[in-house]
Amino acid sequence: MADSTRLLSGQTALVTGAGRGLGRAFAEQLAALGCQIGVHGMREHGPSEYGEGTTLTDTAKAIGETHGVKTHRVLADLTKPEDVQRIVAEVTSELGPIDILVHNAGGDIAAAGGKPNPNDSVNIKPEDVRSVLERNLLTTVYICQAVASGMMERKQGRIITISSIAAFKGNANSAIYSTAKAGVVEYTRCLAEQLRPHNVNVNTLAPGDTRTGRYLGTRQADPNKLMEGGTLDRIALVDEVARVIRFFAGPDGAFVSGQVLRVDGGSQIWPA
Numbered sequence: 001m002a003d004s005t006r007l008l009s010g011q012t013a014l015v016t017g018a019g020r021g022l023g024r025a026f027a028e029q030l031a032a033l034g035c036q037i038g039v040h041g042m043r044e045h046g047p048s049e050y051g052e053g054t055t056l057t058d059t060a061k062a063i064g065e066t067h068g069v070k071t072h073r074v075l076a077d078l079t080k081p082e083d084v085q086r087i088v089a090e091v092t093s094e095l096g097p098i099d100i101l102v103h104n105a106g107g108d109i110a111a112a113g114g115k116p117n118p119n120d121s122v123n124i125k126p127e128d129v130r131s132v133l134e135r136n137l138l139t140t141v142y143i144c145q146a147v148a149s150g151m152m153e154r155k156q157g158r159i160i161t162i163s164s165i166a167a168f169k170g171n172a173n174s175a176i177y178s179t180a181k182a183g184v185v186e187y188t189r190c191l192a193e194q195l196r197p198h199n200v201n202v203n204t205l206a207p208g209d210t211r212t213g214r215y216l217g218t219r220q221a222d223p224n225k226l227m228e229g230g231t232l233d234r235i236a237l238v239d240e241v242a243r244v245i246r247f248f249a250g251p252d253g254a255f256v257s258g259q260v261l262r263v264d265g266g267s268q269i270w271p272a
Contacts, residue, residue, distance in 0.1 A: 007250050009034030012095040014088070016040040016078060016143060017105030019059050020052035021212035022162070025242035026102045030249060031067035035100065038091035039063065039073045042105065050213030070095060078105055078139035088146045097154060100249050101147045104162045106136040106184075107214075108177045119175045129176050136180035137187070144191055144202075152198040159195075160248045161188045161204040165264050168206070181206075185260055192258030201257040203248050208264025210236045232265035 013030045017023035019041035027037050039060035047053030060073035072094040076083035091098060118128035140161055151157025166174050167181035185204055192202035209215065225235045241263045247253050262268055
């Protein structure tokens, strides 16, 4: 497997929320480039919830076997600082110092309909607001802090946060989620400024609607948006978003930091 396409051979990446959807696709992209992968999930059976696998353990094993790299599965609730510190220490012990962090974990807790809509200004519940903010913004702060210290010591590293195009356009139906993701964007920019002297790149990828198992399983998608080519006015394929991680993590992104890249087929066309 050692060839010129494995540009990141010998490096270690931690991908949060890697059990399914975009998170798994990000992990697959980095593994294909030769990275050892820390595969994080919040629940062991998370991959099965939308038909994208069985267990997190099996997912980590499959990524490793497919791409010929070492993987290590870690379970944690990233809203708890002690869990964050534990998994960073565990991945470092098993795979080596973390060179690349892709923080994908987060999302809108109401997407599956299991809780009242936390963006409903009439029936909103404080615990749902808190959950959305914690899962998206606080987890970003906690995991970036935990990983950045080691990168600063080694004077190298790449941090990629996953935000959303929801951060850039007002939307009455996703006020809390959009606010949380806007916070992720600004935190990413501030962290990039802080880590410039330490040779650590920090960027955020902001996807639009993407055909993950969760997306297709929790809403009625417009069939006219499900074509796979011939127009950019459609819902993205998972791989179309995931491929961007190769740029941010690879040699082509060596002098790129503090940037937001919206991957949405041009649904938002104005300055960031």
